[in-house]
Amino acid sequence: MSLVEVKGVSKRFGGLTAVSGVDLTVNAGEIHCLIGPNGAGKSTLFKLIVGLYPPTEGSILFDTVDITAERPYARVQRGMSIKMQAPSVFKELPVRQNIQTALQERLSGSERSAEEDRLLTLLNLAADCDKLAGALSHGQQQWLEIGMALALKPQLLLLDEPTAGMSPEETFRTGELIRSFNSEGMTVLVVEHDMAFVRQVAQRVTVLHLGRIFARGTLDSILQDEKVAEIYLGKTHAH
Amino acid sequence: MFKLLEGPQTLGRGKMFWSCFLVVLAGALAYPLFADSYDVGNFAYFLIWIFMALGLCLMWGYGGMLSFGQTLFFGIAGYGYGVLAINMGGGTATIAALALSVVLAMIAAGILGYFMIWGGINGIFFGIVTLSATLVLAFFLGQTAGPEWHIGPARLNGFNGMKGMDPLTVGDFYIEGSALYYVMVALIVIVYLALRMLVNSGIGNVIVATRENPQRAEMLGYDVRKYQLLTFVIGSGLAGLSGALYTSWGQFITPSSIGLPAAAMPIVWVAFSGRSDLTATLVGSFLLLFGFQTITVYSQQAALVLMGALLLATVMLAPQGFVLGIGKLAADWWRGRRWPSDVVAEAGRLQPEDS
Numbered sequence: 001m002s003l004v005e006v007k008g009v010s011k012r013f014g015g016l017t018a019v020s021g022v023d024l025t026v027n028a029g030e031i032h033c034l035i036g037p038n039g040a041g042k043s044t045l046f047k048l049i050v051g052l053y054p055p056t057e058g059s060i061l062f063d064t065v066d067i068t069a070e071r072p073y074a075r076v077q078r079g080m081s082i083k084m085q086a087p088s089v090f091k092e093l094p095v096r097q098n099i100q101t102a103l104q105e106r107l108s109g110s111e112r113s114a115e116e117d118r119l120l121t122l123l124n125l126a127a128d129c130d131k132l133a134g135a136l137s138h139g140q141q142q143w144l145e146i147g148m149a150l151a152l153k154p155q156l157l158l159l160d161e162p163t164a165g166m167s168p169e170e171t172f173r174t175g176e177l178i179r180s181f182n183s184e185g186m187t188v189l190v191v192e193h194d195m196a197f198v199r200q201v202a203q204r205v206t207v208l209h210l211g212r213i214f215a216r217g218t219l220d221s222i223l224q225d226e227k228v229a230e231i232y233l234g235k236t237h238a239h
Numbered sequence: 240m241f242k243l244l245e246g247p248q249t250l251g252r253g254k255m256f257w258s259c260f261l262v263v264l265a266g267a268l269a270y271p272l273f274a275d276s277y278d279v280g281n282f283a284y285f286l287i288w289i290f291m292a293l294g295l296c297l298m299w300g301y302g303g304m305l306s307f308g309q310t311l312f313f314g315i316a317g318y319g320y321g322v323l324a325i326n327m328g329g330g331t332a333t334i335a336a337l338a339l340s341v342v343l344a345m346i347a348a349g350i351l352g353y354f355m356i357w358g359g360i361n362g363i364f365f366g367i368v369t370l371s372a373t374l375v376l377a378f379f380l381g382q383t384a385g386p387e388w389h390i391g392p393a394r395l396n397g398f399n400g401m402k403g404m405d406p407l408t409v410g411d412f413y414i415e416g417s418a419l420y421y422v423m424v425a426l427i428v429i430v431y432l433a434l435r436m437l438v439n440s441g442i443g444n445v446i447v448a449t450r451e452n453p454q455r456a457e458m459l460g461y462d463v464r465k466y467q468l469l470t471f472v473i474g475s476g477l478a479g480l481s482g483a484l485y486t487s488w489g490q491f492i493t494p495s496s497i498g499l500p501a502a503a504m505p506i507v508w509v510a511f512s513g514r515s516d517l518t519a520t521l522v523g524s525f526l527l528l529f530g531f532q533t534i535t536v537y538s539q540q541a542a543l544v545l546m547g548a549l550l551l552a553t554v555m556l557a558p559q560g561f562v563l564g565i566g567k568l569a570a571d572w573w574r575g576r577r578w579p580s581d582v583v584a585e586a587g588r589l590q591p592e593d594s
Contacts, residue, residue, distance in 0.1 A: 076457075090455065
């Protein structure tokens with residue numbers, strides 16, 4: 001059953017077409033990876049799904065409901081959660097307060113405190129919970145933002161380059177975390193460049209190129225496609 | 240509920256802070272017993288403006304919305320009190336006039352805030368629009384000198400000012416002098432504690448989160464526009480409370496209490512004090528008002544020049560505010576005597592904004 005359906009979505013910024021006629025289905029319970037070279041339109045598509053950009057054309061359905069005209073907060077209330085490409089946390093607030101702000105609508109009292117502690121421990125941030133978020137390293141800020149996204153307990157978790165700035169060990173651990181959440185029923189849509197990470201987590205892969213769907217399937221089938229290899233090497237300019 | 244009096248959004252916690260709070264409060268309550276009635280009346284006058292400063296602190300320091308409109312809502316409620324008190328016949332009805340005029344200011348703030356916030360106006364443009372609205376009201380009221388400008392028996396009177404309203408009255412008892420002073424102290428304690436609880440609550444978390452990163456706050460499922468509007472209405476309502484109390488205190492209000500020099504004053508008080516903390520704003524605004532009034536006795540121009548110089552000095556030397564900076568120094572001194580986790584949290588709370 002599909003959780004997200006993107007139907008014929010385009011996004012133009014003046015004369016630039018960032019996303020063009022994209023159809024994409026994300027099934028409930030899967031880990032779906034979006035890959036493609038820089039400028040392919042991956043992050044723009046993410047922002048369209050979550051409502052940060054209105055589409056120029058097309059529609060977006062979440063759990064069979066048309067959410068095209070809804071504001072981001074309403075989509076989040078329906079069960080979406082996103083980690084942005086650049087760390088987007090409350091830098092002048094302590095780490096714990098960042099998590100608390102994400103949790104407070106769902107839990108209160110001792111339940112919330114316990115969940116804060118669980119998430120901070122899970123994300124290796126317990127020792128830094130009183131620091132300002134802006135004082136964390138880039139990788140730690142990525143973790144914190146993932147934690148804030150997870151705190152909402154979403155049906156659909158969107159992760160835009162979640163491992164940027166992380167060491168190989170941290171990247172692997174992030175992959176294992178995502179798999180564990182997925183095994184509990186969470187649907188995950190990931191934009192990522194790191195192929196080892198994609199191999200670790202992806203059940204289905206969609207390749208975007210120049211704002212259009214270029215290929216889709218399993219990672220192995222995608223990697224055997226010579227045209228995909230060519231666009232990553234910059235030899236193909238159009239599909 | 241009372242645990243919200245302390246939290247990450249407010250400076251000051253623990254027995255030491257609350258002991259100091261009680262000592263200051265006791266001193267304030269005892270003051271009329273050994274001061275002459277003129278000084279008590281002057282102190283009541285200083286306290287009137289504190290609500291406006293606290294409201295701006297909430298909007299600007301906590302909510303990130305620099306409003307130049309505090310005197311707009313001060314004027315709406317001030318004139319509102321006059322019109323209502325005169326039309327309702329004075330007496331105990333002045334209490335209702337006070338409440339209704341504050342509600343009137345909040346409704347006006349709700350309407351203006353709705354169009355600004357839903358229209359996506361933020362940052363410096365928020366200040367420009369609120370200042371424009373303030374100047375429009377001041378200009379409008381300035382040209383109401385003719386007899387045709389009246390609401391019932393209440394004449395607006397242009398730059399000559401509106402007069403003839405009763406002060407706050409209960410039965411036959413005028414709330415003036417020491418009585419007014421005690422009402423002010425009680426209201427300030429209530430407002431100060433209520434604001435501490437607000438900013439340390441879940442709503443306060445969202446208000447501060449919206450200031451820090453509105454997009455992330457929305458991506459946590461919050462309709463940040465509603466929180467911004469709430470902040471604007473409360474902050475402007477407090478300016479309205481100042482306005483209504485001012486009119487009842489002097490039984491007089493003119494457009495000059497709304498215009499540009501008056502509109503700039505709350506910005507100076509709050510910037511000098513430390514906009515990101517309620518206590519710093521409370522203390523700093525009182526000190527500035529006291530100093531301003533003292534100098535005004537000798538030269539109003541000198542007092543205004545000093546205010547400008549203080550604003551410049553704040554921007555150049557202590558962008559986080561002088562009173563907050565002194566609070567930081569005191570916290571540094573106190574830090575070594577507390578648990579390390581508290582020290583780290585306090586250090587985070589007091590981080591200079593430009594670091």
